Amino acid sequence: MNRDEIFSKVRDVLVEALAVDEDEVTPTASLVGDLGAESIDFLDIVFQLEKTFNIKIGQGELFPxxxxxxxxxxxxxxxxxxxxxxxxxxxxxxxxxxxxxxxxxxxxxxxxxxxxxxxxxxxxxxxxx
Amino acid sequence: MRWMWIDRVVELVPARRIVTIKNVSLAEEHLHDHFVDDPDRGLPACPIMPASLVLEGVAQSAGTLVGHAERFKEKVVLAKVSRAEIRRDVGPGCTLRYTAEIERMDTVGASTRATIELFDHARPTDGYVPIGEVEMMFSHLDNNMGQAGKSGEAFPEHNFVFGDSFKTLLRTSGIAIPE
Incomplete structure (x- = not known):
């Protein structure tokens, strides 16, 4: 999977988890400052990334x-x-x-x-x- | 019992699935206000179960499942309703059935998925009809907000989330509280 494909799937996850529009999810957008993520959203994002990419993300591995x-x-x-x-x-x-x-x-x-x-x-x- | 929006747990598969029911009764006072008649517009009273309380029932069901999985040692709080859809109004004399499953769980919380079904006692041959789906996230409070977590706040030692009402519900449903 190339970087663009990864980005596209990440964007779908963030649109779903944070209820934001697709065009708000730019590479430089910060999750909290720009996309309004709250603490529980980080857990939601981790769970959805695991499901989408079929991987296991350890606690503190992606976000501290x-x-x-x-x-x-x-x-x-x-x-x-x-x-x-x-x-x-x-x-x-x-x-x-x-x-x-x-x-x-x-x-x-x-x-x-x-x-x-x-x-x-x-x-x-x-x-x- | 105050603020219990499920009447009975009918099935609990630890850490996997819970099935609960809620009987909607005209004796519940909120139904008299939701909605009152509106003579000016020629509308009669329309008692229906508020969707927010249906969601509370789903949250109590899924929250009980999440709490049970950690033997009620964690303070499990509803953190996020990721998605909720309820397609039918529910009136008195109906039974709601909530089936919640844990989709993913770790030390800081859990994501759950639930279905809402309606049994209309006036149409018993229809059986339980699916009327909604809900996705919710639960947080283990101490591991997120508490001293072991990010903001380091101090919460009481005792588990104020799962109080006597929950214990009574489980006991009357024949569900043992894990030691």
Missing amino acids: EGANITQDPKFVQGGLVTPDGIAALSARLPHVDFTNFAKDPQVGKVINTFTVDSIVNFLERKLTA
Whole structure:
């Protein structure tokens, strides 16, 4: 399955899970900021991706869940994610692009790094692994 | 019992399927308001079960199934109605049957799929007729919002979701509460 085919299926899942229009689901759209995803939607998206792509996605594999890096005082100082924290996030979530986030690493904004593209990146790696 | 919108669990296959029934009665006060007559428009009273309460019954059924699967240790809350379709009005003297199945479940929650069927006692030969489908997501509260979860909020230790009303419902339905 090529990247365009993956994107097309991801778009269908997001349209269904988030009740958004097809044209809103662009590669750079952030799930929370642009598409209005709430916490339970992440679980819904994971379940629907598993069904659509016939794969198993471990907890915290696609989206960080539970006690994660951003709750670790080692990686967050004064409300900002430290360079070590960004490195740890990048290592844990290689499908997410933290380049822009690194310029203004407010911990509350880390959720905006989850874009449609990050899901497509994740699936591209997963399906070829 | 307050706010119980199912009368009996008729089948429970752990972690897979639950079947419940709800008898709709004219003694339920909300039917007298939903809907009252409108003499100005020449409309008589029209008592029908509010669709929102049908959904609540489905949620209680599916939520019980999800809760039972984890021996009622998790606080299971309805998090999302992904899809709901109810095609017929339901009046007093009818029985609703809800069949809910767990589609997918993990430590943070579950997705479920349910069908709604109607038995009209005035037309018994029709049997149970499908009138709707519902997809719902449930969250295990402590693992999402609680101290083990994202926002780290503190919730009471006891399981306030599955209280005495649920226990009575299961007991009167002959369903053992798993230890």
